[in-house]
Amino acid sequence: MSTESAIRDSIDEAATTVGSRWPVHSFVTANPLSGFEHRPFGEAVEEAATLLGGRGLPSARTLATALERGQIDREILADELAEAGYDDSPEAILDRMRDGGDAENGDADTATDRVDRVLTKWLSAFLDEGSAHWSMPNREAGFYAAFRGMAEYDGDIPSEGVVADLPESPFEAIESVLSSYPDAQWVPILEEQLAALPGWTGFIKRRAEDGGVWQSTYPISLEGYLAVRLALLDAIDADIEPDPDITADNPADDPAQVFLRAWEATYRDDLVGTVAARSRSMDDSEKTGRPDIQLVFCIDTRSEIIRRHIEATGDYETHGYAGFFGIPMEYRGYDADVSVDACPPILDPQHHVVDYPTDDDTHARHDRWSGIRAAADEVIEILEANAATAYGYVETAGSGYGLSLAARTLVPGRVHDVVDAAAELVPDEREFCEPLVHHQHTYAGDLPVGLTHEEKVEYAGTAFELMGFEEFGRLVVFTGHASETANNPYDASLDCGACAGNPGGPSARVLANICNDEAVKADLRERGFEIPDDTIFVAGQHNTTTDEVELFAGDVPESHADDLDRLRADLTVAREDATAERAEALGADGSSGVSETERRAADWAETRPEWGLAGNAGFVIGPRELTSGCDLDGRAFLHSYDWSTDPHGDALEAILTGPMVVTQWINAQYYFSTVDNAVYGSGSKATQNPVGNVGVYQGNGGDLLTGLPLQSLMTADDEPYHQPLRLSTVVHAPVERVTEVLADHENLTQLLDNDWLSLTVVDPTREHRVFHYEESLEWVPEPERTEAAPEIPSAQAVADD
Incomplete structure (x- = not known):
């Protein structure tokens, strides 16, 4: 060699x-320790600590707070400590952990x-x-x-x-x-x-x-x-001889990891108890008939909140599906400079989709107004970037510019209203553009432009199979999601993770366009999906910062106007209730939810426009009936799945190998950014400086920090809002079917065997018994539950204690 x-x-x-x-x-x-996932979790965090210098387990202070607030069940903790060989009280163990963690790194x-x-x-x-x-x-x-x-x-x-x-x-x-x-x-x-x-x-x-x-x-x-x-x-004649590899003798018995296991088991037992209880009651439930309106949301934890409030307004059926809606595409907006990947990073785009204008008059009005705005923005950017002209610009602009700055600082909510009004002058691209979905027999780079008929049928059919669709309402709304923030380098972290940190609306529009194709509908009917003639598919986008749901319904026929009016009215009510809940979680007055979330969206000094996916801890794969009516506090990813419509387990396999892996990435980044923000996160936004349009520094240089900032995780510098727990996945399906999927995918068994996440099955074919994955495709049945399902603790209630 x-x-x-x-x-x-x-x-x-x-x-x-x-x-x-x-x-x-x-x-x-993404998991910052993804390169260590071939190692058991305890060993991996020890090795990473040696190599990267980061702490991989919650601090004694964090664990003590969780214990005091009841997040860690004391009986579960006692069992875990006894099994690990600890005889002292939890408080004594935590005191020793504090004493051993006082050493600080030097600043030489x-x-x-x-x-x-x-x-x-x-x-x-x-x-x-x-x-x-x-x-x-x-x-x-x-x-x-x-x-x-x-x-x-x-x-x-x-x-x-x-x-x-x-x-x-x-x-x-x-x-x-x-x-x-x-x-x-x-x-x-x-x-x-x-x-x-x-x-x-x-x-x-x-x-x-x-x-x-x-x-x-x-x-x-x-x-x-x-x-x-x-x-x-x-x-500089530096010594680069490597240090010896130092790991703990038995990292699995590190006291912090014992406390962590008990904390996770406390949350998991509550979640599993809810799912198991609902599973038993589903046997006695009857189908309510064809729903009028169905809404499909991303599995994102923030969707749990808005789904719950929409369902409370009337007889709505909601579903959860990965927010790229199963279409691995590269997307380019009408006036975008570049294309973006609109699919999870574990997939490669297979299609190029671009927006093209279909309304010449609106198209021309958009170009005229957006051209004026772009020219003004370019002038301001040049002036602001040039030290020789910046002061002169402000002086020349005078009081008008000063009032603009003051308004942005002092009354950002009013600025939000003004910006909305000004935006109405420039037609939205969706008013005159359609995604170019039909196969064009051309290429953009290496990707074909559009989709063939067969591909359209396959993507639509796969979506309905994975979600277990059996009936279709008059309106079926595919709802992507995006955030709205000002002056926020991390705005993409609040957009759709399934769309590689981009808005999910374009993906929703593509799938709605596909499903409205009469030829596609005909082939879907041949595959067993009985889509009524009066079913119309609509796209929408959920603004996770303000909880507004915008419907892209310009082509919906007059026959469905009343359905749309009712839906829009109920979405307004759901928004008011959801923003009240979000505002309270942000420490604001819940009675002013809409105005408070709009203020946060427009305030360029707001370091915490929303909580994002903070609090995420669980992933439920099963029908909505398992969790409907339950307040999961925006902590659980929810993917629709009906085991009875998936006899060969193909849909389950797709969910476990795709969405579950992506949610584990999300969960791991939130976990590590919380337990050691200095190494795995990015510190305070207040002291960050953007660099090169690729990342941020702390101060004026150093490493590129791409983890989450403190404001995405903490209520205060030393007060976590996010509970750093590894992902607990709960699947509603026959345990043998889950085992078959795992046996075919070594990467999944590796994650489970190495304790990077947990997996529990509620088996509806075995009297709804609960089975917890142990190791090497072995399961441990849990005792049958006879008591009512416990209430899952709210992250905000804990933060407010």
Whole structure:
């Protein structure tokens, strides 16, 4: 094997411990320790602590607070502690944990810190995605070549060692540094160097793997990054010999992990108790007949709240489905500069869908007004970015600009109303555009434009199969979701995770367009879906910040006007009730829910526009009847599934291998960002600075921070709102069917066997008995429950205690 091949293999192996990071403008929630998921959870957090320096388990303070507030059942905790060999009281154990956690890292400036400062300066310049007004020279040649050309002009770089005369090839530079170390140490050395700036290296890894316009224009690779880093370390004669791998003797019995298991079991028992009790009662329930209106929402935890309030307004049927609505597409809006992936990161887009104008008059009015607005925005951006003109601009604009600033600061709610009124002058794209869904026999890059008839039928049929649809109302509304915030680098983290951090409305429009196709309906009927002639499919979008649900119903026939009017009226009532609940959770007066959520959406100084998915802890896969009427406090992902319509388990397999994996990613990011925000999160928004349109710094430099900020997780600096629990999944299906799916997917059994999430089955074919996944495809039956299902504790009630 050549030396270059050996280096490549070493880099590939070392890079497995680095989790991919997406740019903040397209925020994708992902497990920051995804590279450790092949290890048991306890071992993984210990290894990550050694390599990355992050804490992987809740602090003693967090656990003590959970115990005091009743989030941890004391009987469950006593059993867990006894099994782990602890005899002392929980309080005594927590006291010892506090005493052992007082050591703090020193702030001494190290040689590695010097290298990090140089690297982050050049990485931010090279990886900029359109925000810089002066570009780094020679970016087209790639990062290593560009740095090689600039190194001699950087006074912070010593002219010593390899960096003094960098070879043309990055592999030669790496070899010149590694050659003095045994081959067996190469991977540990490279692991430590990749882990030194995990935010930047994770972003490089993702961009190099995924390609895209920025990567094809300005290429960067892990070998180029490592060549520069090792050359800089060589220049200052830094010791790069790896530290020995240190892990706990028995990490599974770490007291913090024992408390964590008890905390999770407390939540899981309540959730499973609710599902099991409802499962038993479903035997006696009867179908109520054809629903008038059905609404399909994303499985997102925020949908649980609005679904509950919509159902309370009348006889509505709601369903949960992954928010990309099963269509793996790349989408480009009418006047968007670039296309975006509108599907989960575990999938590759298979289709290119673009909005095209269908109404010439509205189209022209939109272009005229949006052109004026764009020109004004460009002038302001140029003036604001140029120090020589910014002050002059404000002085010239005078009191008008000052009043604008004051309004945004002092009365953001009024600004929201004004912006809404102004937006009416510019027609929304959905008023004159349709998604180009029909197959065009052309390509955009490597992707076909549109979908074939067969593909349309397959996507629609799969959606109805996964959700267990048997009847169809007069209106079926596919409801995507998006957020609305001002001055928020993390706005994408509040959009649809199933759409790779983008709004879900376009995906809803595509599926509604497909299902309204008469030819598609005909083929769906042949597949057993009895769609009535009067069923109309409509798209909508749920604004998770304000709980407004907008319906894209311009083409709905007059015959359904009354249905639409009633739905809109009930959505208004549901919004008032849902925002009252959200406002209370945010610490505001619940009686002013709509105005408070609108204020937060428009306030450019608001660091917490909404709670997002904070509190997420459970995932229920089953019919809505299992949870309808229950206040799950926006903590559970809900995916519709009917085991009786899925005899071969194909739908269940799709849910477990797709949505469950994505929800585990989301849950893990919230978990780790909470237990150690400094390492796995991104700190306070108040001290963040955006960099290169790809992420944020704390202060004026350092690693790229792509985890969640404190304001997404904490009510105060030391007061978590999010309860850091691993995901508890509950499936309503025959246990043998679940076992068959797991047996075919090693990645799922690996996650379960290594305790990255838990899985419980309520089996309706075995008298609704509960089975908890243990290990190696083995299940432990839980005792039959005779008591009423316990009430699931509210995250807000806990926060208010």
